[in-house]
Amino acid sequence: MLDVLKQAECLYSPKQIDAAIDAMAEKISSVMADKLPLLLCVMNGGIILTGHLAPKLSFPLHIDYIHATRYREQLTGSDLHWRVSPATSLQGRAVLLLDDIFDEGETLAAIRRWCLEQGAADVYSAVLVDKQHDRKTADIKQADFTALYAEDKYLFGYGMDYKGFWRNAPGIFAASDAHTGS
Numbered sequence: 001m002l003d004v005l006k007q008a009e010c011l012y013s014p015k016q017i018d019a020a021i022d023a024m025a026e027k028i029s030s031v032m033a034d035k036l037p038l039l040l041c042v043m044n045g046g047i048i049l050t051g052h053l054a055p056k057l058s059f060p061l062h063i064d065y066i067h068a069t070r071y072r073e074q075l076t077g078s079d080l081h082w083r084v085s086p087a088t089s090l091q092g093r094a095v096l097l098l099d100d101i102f103d104e105g106e107t108l109a110a111i112r113r114w115c116l117e118q119g120a121a122d123v124y125s126a127v128l129v130d131k132q133h134d135r136k137t138a139d140i141k142q143a144d145f146t147a148l149y150a151e152d153k154y155l156f157g158y159g160m161d162y163k164g165f166w167r168n169a170p171g172i173f174a175a176s177d178a179h180t181g182s
């Protein structure tokens with residue numbers, strides 16, 4: 001695992017990420033400041049973004065979490081497994097989903113549909129990074145708020161894992177071909 005980090009390419013430093021989250025927080029504030037929203041951290045990947053973003057939002061809000069997973073420590077996604085539903089009622093709420101990455105978009109599309117079924121009034125989404133390729137789901141092409149864009153490589157750091165490790169990596173990294181088998 002030490003080699004995975006050593007051989008990876010750093011795409012964004014913590015300083016660049018912080019500036020991008022600042023800019024995204026301003027955009028979110030301009031749309032959501034008067035909505036008393038419910039922020040839903042999409043576990044596990046959304047945890048670092050939630051921790052960095054929430055203190056930059058200077059308006060009243062609730063925070064809860066939802067856990068659904070599609071990759072389960074693999075490098076490619078499959079069917080979505082639901083693990084934990086939020087304890088907070090979504091009825092009539094403006095919900096902001098927070099996740100680390102919008103890759104094919106299946107995860108956020110499914111969680112968004114579920115939130116609407118639970119009676120959410122509006123569902124917005126914010127992601128740290130959008131991976132650029134043409135394999136996006138038909139439902140949603142991008143999140144409502146996106147901090148950064150990255151090339152079509154396997155990413156880790158700031159919430160994104162490599163086989164369960166390195167969510168804590170100090171930046172956003174692209175794994176080397178040697179570690180992704182490409």
Ligand SMILES: O=P(O)(O)OC[C@H]1O[C@H](OP(=O)(O)OP(=O)(O)O)[C@H](O)[C@@H]1O
Nearest residue numbers: 043044045069070071103104105106107
């Ligand atoms: O846009 P998609 O192709 O659906 O992929 C994005 C999702 O994949 C990752 O979650 P994962 O299933 O790996 O669970 P995790 O958050 O526990 O890592 C990530 O955190 C997003 O939720």
Ligand code: HPA
Nearest residue numbers: 103153154155156160161
């Ligand atoms: O590139 C990725 N890295 C980590 N987790 C992910 N989940 C979807 N795509 C990715």
